[in-house]
Amino acid sequence: MKRTSWQEYQKDIAADKYYYARSCIRQNFFPGSEKAFLDILSKDLGVDIFDDPLHTSCTGIGYHSDVVPLETIMTVVARQFALMAEAGYENFVSSCITSFGIYNEILNTWEEFPETEERTRKYLKEATGRELVKPRTIAHTSDIMFYHRHEIARRAKHRLINALTGEPLRVVEHIGCHYAKIFPKSGIGGSEFPYVLAGMIESWGGNVVDYPERRHCCGFGFRNYLVQANRGSSIANSHKKLESMSPYKPDFIVANCPGCTMFLDKWQYAIAEMDGTTYGADGKGIPVLTYEEMAGLVLGYDPWELGMQFHQVDVEPLLNKMGIEYEPEAKYLGKGGKYIGRPAPAAVNCEEARHIYEIRR
Amino acid sequence: MRSLNFGYAISHPRAIDMDNNDLRKSRAIIEEMPELQACISCGSCTASCTAGNITNFNFRKLHTSVRRGEYKGAYEELNKCMLCGKCRLVCPRGINTRGLIMLIKRKLGDF
């Protein structure tokens, strides 16, 4: 890759002892990813990561939708930090890009306007009796994965390589806007060309696709999506990106933001239904992965364990391409082999119906 | 083609798309009166405009859009002009604005 500018933007990422903060969207839409992250870190890499049951949502969605006031979210964030300190950690890790942006924004606000920190400290004390302790480092979970990318590469069972042709897979990486567009120095590689996902892809054998709309937003933008009247604008953004990337024939998209992963995936279905356009080989859609799923596949995790059946666009063509062995029949079986139901066939999820639950019926 | 109603559609981009806009008419207009390109967007024409005093008619913006191949509504908008000629009198670049208005109308109105 020609780009080297990312090296100018580095940041301090802790090697161990992380305090984990979950993402509202990911918990619900990609629960497998968050679990995989914890597993990869603690089991594969053997680092200390604490998933604290006491922590809450950062209320970022509410904040960006103008329903949660600044003072409130500051206090909530202060509480998260307090919990971290109480648990004996100082490296705060956020699973959500929105939250990551919120934490950075609030830490910077406290720095620029110390009186707001004092006020928050007071509110936190009054409300919960806890003491605010600011974290030593703050990172997004993708930063952590990026940090350990070489270690993961060493343990790789699969590489991002087309098993049939031996060619590297063409991967579109998409970075959530709030990762580095608010504070360029908060991201690996700055705001223009963040390297966090590209670094993983390159170390695991794939090729990053550099397409014109690479830096464009996916269109989630809270108020864009949450208000139905604005959804046309939301989908138009994803549409623009998909149109721009499709000539490069990407094998899959990987994103580090909950909203982006969800919308780049689900809008493919909506676009297909709206105007008949489908992307990807054979018009079956371009699979959209989380970086945990990507790492999980590299490390040899079972795709269904990773929760990849939650995607709108079927991932089976990608799994076949990577030469990953999986049980097609187990796709829609939940815990203990229980059938969890399956979506109606659509343009972008049209895998052949040769699943056991079909037979059972 | 299927089309399922989600209650919204893919919004048309607001951006001026210079790759897909049909620039033929714009080129023909500039070819006939190259002085249009000499506009430095000072806004004198719009500021002095008799029609602009009563409506939101903005010749500067309009001809700029037309030059970019954005013709939609331009003809109708130009019909607000009363052709009084004040703009020509104030244009610091000496652009024959009245002639231009007639030319653009002719090219866009196909007559």
Place this chain on the structure above:
Amino acid sequence: MAHRVVIVGGGAAGIQTALELKSRGIEPIIVERDIELGGKARGWHKLFPLFTPAKDIIDPLIARLREERIRCFYGQEVTEIASDGVVLRSGERIPGDAVVVATGFTLFDAHRKQEYGYGLYDNVITSVDLERMMNSGRVVLTDGSEPRRIAFLHCVGSRDEKVDQKHCSKVCCITGVKQAIEIKQMFPDADVFNFYMDIRMYGPGYEELYRSAQQDYNIHFIRGRISEAAETINKRIQIKAEDTLTGRPLRMTVDMLVLLVGMSANYENKNLAQSAGIPLAPNGYFRTQDSFLGSVTCEREGIFFAGAATAPKSLADTLAEASLTASAVCNYIKVKYTK
């Protein structure tokens, strides 16, 4: 014995100062960091606003310098300056009765505006690259084909706090106009777009050239700074800007994007200034006493400036200023040594 003046820098400013001093009976010595004289102007093809070949200006200057047998040090970097001489990196000291700082400027490094993809995308070049291409007589895309749509972006590294360049580089506007016309002369069927924030035509004949570019050459001027450039699959450049005059975003694909790079203060100015105990202006250029009668002098007697060491200047302004510097040096020496 003649008085001796050390001139730091052998570009247009240094040479012209040297020639002027020599004609007034003073012995100038030029210390040039590069291995040849002529400075940046050597790299230019033609000069605005009359399309004068840069060679026609620089070559005679150098030739005269040789004729006058003016001493030059080549490949020597000055690390310290004082009113009585300079110190080279080698530690050697060159004494003089006065010192003229004619160190010029540094071209803004377009890599720093990474959103424009200089160095990443094949067909994103700088105005300096274009001058070089024109010098070689061949302006083509990397695949060897002729560009049919070219965009110029003004103010790259000028008036941009994000890269610490708050000042206007003064010459890029007219350079953009000049180069756009040259491109249009080479490729009459090409579409040329200049994206600008303001068009600043401060010199004689500049505004006229701008107007000619618009009306006679049909060059499109779009007011709006390109926000980002990206490469398409067929190696063209997709650019986005706001067409601020219609208030709408604008996007287009071009074959070639030319970045009109501005002038930065030399990084070394800081050390030189420190060694001489003189202040720098906030933008990193040397600070002159004032902008009027003291435009080539500083607070420390015996140290003088010529050319773009104090602010972005055109070649014409630089040459004019060099004569002024020579006259100021002369007066200084006369007053100081005839007591």
Place this chain on the structure above:
Amino acid sequence: MTFFAPFTIPFIVGSIVMFAIIATKWITWIIQLPKVDRRLMRHNLLTRKTLYAIWEVIRESLLHVRIFRVNPLLGFMHMSLAFGWFLLIVVGWIETTVYLGWQMIPLQGHVFFKYFAPLNGIDTHIHLFDHLMDALLLFVLIGVALAWFKRFRARAMGMRRTTRHRLLDRVALTALWFIFPARLIAESITSAIYGNGGFLTGGIGGWLNNIIHHDILVALYEPSWWIYSSLLGAFFIALPFSRYMHIFTEIPLIFLRQWQLRPTSERKSYDNFEIAACSRCGICIDPCQLQSDLGINDTQSVYYLRDRRYNMLTLKVANNCLMCGRCEAVCPVGINLSTLRLNSRAKRRNIPHEGRYKYFAGIDRSNGSGKIGYFAGCMTTLTPSVQRSMEKIFEAVGDEVWYADKDGGVCCGRPLMLSGETDAARKMVVYNTDLFRRYEITTLITSCPICLRVFKESYRLDGIEVLHHSQYIDRLIADGRLMLDASSEVFTYHDPCELGRGLGIYDEPRNILTTLGSLREPWHNRDNALCCGSSLANTIIDDQQQRRIAERMTTELDATKCHTIVTACPLCNKAISRTAHHPTQDIAEVVARNIHQNC
């Protein structure tokens, strides 16, 4: 006598074709006239107007009095050709009648009488007719010689430039040039053979007899008549398609015009008479400032009419005219050049858009109250001192004034009309008329001659007196209501086209200025005044061309060495002050600064 010889065939065919075509054209045009025009014809047919028309036909179609006024030599040329030829025909007819008695003689009998009756003259003692016809022939030949001369030395005839012609015109012109020399030769040879003839043909005949052998003369006899007849035939056939159509068309035009038919802003059949009546004499070329100042020479009225007649009129030619009226003022045929030009602009799509100018509804930018209305006009807002001066004058005389457009109103509509959008302009006419009616004004004063003209010509403002501010001020002075301080200031006055040639207002501004000081006229003044070049009627010439016209004109104003250049039109004012060396003011400004303080 049979009055037939084979050589007469070209002549006979030519004249039949010519009269057939001309008759067809005229009849078609008359039939296509709008009802209004036909009613006017019927109404005026049996009035004195018809007699005037006959008188005018004699003066203009035969004697060309108006051309004499432009240049006597040019007038003589036209007269000798037209009147001379006419007399040749009339006297020739009398001659045949005298010799042969009152009987039906075919046309060629008259024309080629010398051929058919070469010995007739010998019968009588007096060769009266021979000499008379020769004298007339000489008269015409002088005209032809002058025409040849004019081709090569136009300046001598008072014309700097002559018309460039089309092919058919050249055919007709060449035929015309040689018809009379051919006649002279044919008749001279005839005289030579028969030994008779008047002083000219007989003289040349005698001389020919001396130098050329009789047999050769006999051999040349028939061919010479063939040539004469063929030239006549060629000329006649080319005539209806060439500029010479004017010879006949000017006659019905004079009648129609006397019967009060006029061209309008809509094209109509009447226009054909005016267009065909243009002789393409080219007198309109020299006064055209587009020609003299800018060197544009394809758009003058003569070319415009030509292009329109042959259906090759381009929008550019139609639009490239200042409509200053200088050509119209000198046109010997009196063609309504500006109106014709205007209605060919109207050829452009002129259907007002459904919602066009809907925004006029409910707009009222007027203020003040009074029976006197003041309409500054769009342009006057760019010369605010005119408006302020008017306010000062109104205040000085104590008139209560209602200001129609102090904060910018709706345009008067003339600019739009000048661009051919007459129907759309009606919306402005209706709007402004309503506005004036609503405030019940009885006098409407405007500072803009453009507005003034449209108020007078296209608005129906019965009961409202429409005045230019110079007329109003002049009246105030005459009535003793406005006292001004006279001084030694020297003024020069520029006549705006719309005010002067357009509306005939020349004296009022001059009265005012002579009250205030002394007046020096520029070289071109009154109905010959130059245009400032900024005319709204022209949308083709560019800014620098406008400037050049203004500069030339302003040079004349500056040359008077006045103190102040005065004009009465905001547009002229802007144009003049652009290059003038003397301060330029509107007449209202000059008046306002000289109001007597105790007044």
